[in-house]
Amino acid sequence: MIGPSPVSNPTTSRTGLSFALGGLSAGLLASACCILPLAFALAGISGAWIARLTALAPYQPYFLTLAAVSIALGYWRYRRSEAAACLPGSLCASPVYRNSTRWILLAASLIAASAAAVDVYGQLNL
Known part of the structure; x- marks a missing residue:
């Protein structure tokens, strides 16, 4: 068989979300x-x-690190499942699932980046 094998396990297709x-x-x-x-x-x-x-301010660096790791892994799984062939009718083949995962990742990226930017800007203006 040439190319990636179809993704049929629902738990691996949900990890991006x-x-x-x-x-x-x-x-x-x-x-x-x-x-x-x-x-x-x-x-x-x-x-x-x-x-x-x-x-919660003292814990902000830990939350930012956790957010960055989760978002990076989410993008990696999103792109990986995009490159892999999905079985028709499976969760990873659903356009609604793919669009919602993409928008959640985008929102998470914007929120985490704005939290980091506010923290850096606040330290610069002290």
């Missing part, structure tokens, strides 16, 4: 100290609990 959701979660946690309170305030959501989100 799992990494994408992991990157999105870690990106949101990384932005919890700085960007998330501002986003809540702009959305009209307020409360005393928002001030407690700054307690």
Whole structure:
């Protein structure tokens, strides 16, 4: 047989989405100290609990690292499953699955990059 073998295992075809959701979660946690309170305030959501989100600031580098690793692995799995032939009717062949994975990875990348940029900008202007 010439070329890659078809992907038929549903757990291997879901790993790209799992990494994408992991990157999105870690990106949101990384932005919890700085960007998330501002986003809540702009959305009209307020409360005393928002001030407690700054307690996550010491953990931001760990969350950013976790987000970067998850996003990189998600992109790798996304591109790898794109190059591999999928069985018709399998999860990796679904355009909805592929588009949602791509958009989640893009959103996670933007959130993690903005959290890192705010952190770097804040250190430069001290």
